[in-house]
Amino acid sequence: MAAKKTVPVKKVVMDLGPKTKNMRVWKFGDDIDTDAIIPGRFLTINNPDELAKHAFEGTRDEFAKKVQEGDVIVGGRNFGCGSSREHAPLALIGAGVRVVIAKSFARIFFRNSVNVGVLPVVCPDADKIADGTKITLNIREGFIEAGERRYPIEPVPVFMQGIIDAGGLVEYAKNLREIPVCTR
């Protein structure tokens, strides 16, 4: 298989429904680490709703208080760097955030997000999107609409597609009894 083969974005069928329209932006900078998303002292919690109460605690306290179902996080480079804690995307799910847009993602966070049902969207122009604005994600045609402007998004890597199609890795794996190894 070719190294950078990707599929058209329109194949993404993660069930986001109307949640991709008029999403309010919570803007963050570069290198947002998973300690910031959910600090270490809350990692005994595994429930998304409880985790959400402490999302960005200490670095952006208003987030947990004011975030609403269907809001979107827009970050800069290397979003989700650091610890492999899956509590980070789970805290976002608990907060009602199902989409994270960033210029680039740290590897483990990207994979964890897809696995648990948060859609990570790579947008090279993410830094141009302002805090508090309302944006619409057009997955089918591959762009983000922010007011008058449109910003292209990158296609999802093809190997993640099956997992996204299934609605996360748990759903993907549920009906499999065994996995053939050393095959794609």
Add this chain to the structure above:
Amino acid sequence: MAATIVEKIFSRKCGKDIRAGEVVMAPLDGAMIHDITGPLAIQKFYEMGGKKVYDPERIIMLFDHQIPADSIEAASNHVYMRKFAEEQGIHNYDINEGVCHQVTIEKGRAAPGEIVVGADSHTCMYGATGAFATGIGSTDMGFALKFGALYFKVPETIRAEVSGKFQKRVGAKDLILSIAADIGADGATYKAIQFTGKTISKMDMAGRMTLCNMAIEMGAKAGIVAPDKVTWEYMKGRRKIKPFELDSDPGAKFAETRSYNVSDLEPTVAVPHNVDTGVPVSKVAGTHVDQVFIGSCTNGRFEDLEEAAEVLGKKKFNPKIRVIIIPASRDEYLRTLKAGLIEKFVKAGALVEAPCCGPCMGGAFGLIAPGEVSLSTSNRNFKGRQGSTDGKVYLCSPATAAASAITGEITDPREV
């Protein structure tokens, strides 16, 4: 066709040529779960319909982040995991052995040419043994527990060629902090970093572990050192495995090669609040510190504590600051104890704790208050990593930490 060490590991496992960029469902030689990400992994295993793990012999469980249990929630998580280990026949080191990565390597659970995963980002440390090892999330771990395999996009490799001889009191931690500053916090995302060159050949396993441990701080999927005499010597008594050749071919295609000469390298300190901010110690010398932590999977080995003790000499730690020293494992604790260093540290004014992650994870003990400064030999200095988000964490070597613990401010260890 010439291949990198990482391509060779995947090719050996699968019995066919595999190259960077390919996606493979690769069989796993080992998997490690601990008390923070483990409960979720087990939950996911069950949610996936898991009943029996693929192979209990290949799984290792231990608790290190919150031990002895520091809350009822932590205690309950431990109980949940113990039950799973018993039910599945998984070996559980429980709270007894120390920090997961150190223990995994010590117990011979990662070896040259193997593919090992851990539900912790610093799993990349096992690359010091010549294994391909990477950190994964809990859902991926649930999948790994069920199937004994996982999807990998085989990474390209950055070759970090290191030459020169370290000055006294300068070592692997200073090197990796300076490499992180050079490559950047996301400069190696989706890639592996192979550490190679004369300096690495001469480096002991402790130093190689420090290097590979921090590959993730550049976004890397893995850090790796090709197995050599030092590696095979270390494997003796830990793993019955016959030495074999495993290294990148001379003509292998690397993402890039970066060369480093350590001869002029100064003690290096990463300043708040990112890891890729390393500067020569002289730039931050004199900065007041409130707490010094010497330990963690990055720098809690006997060699690290021995160097700290050498710097300490007959001096005392500054009584105005808190000095916390934690050997990374029971084995390292015993080596330190037998060498008389524990007594030396305690007499000098340090708290020496039983093997665990300690202040590094910022959730158990040793937290810092708003406005406080921690100097730490661990691997992350993110805002709030060791307590208050209004505190600051600087990262350094054991030598710099010990020197600074004597003076109470960041200090060049060559001057103590």
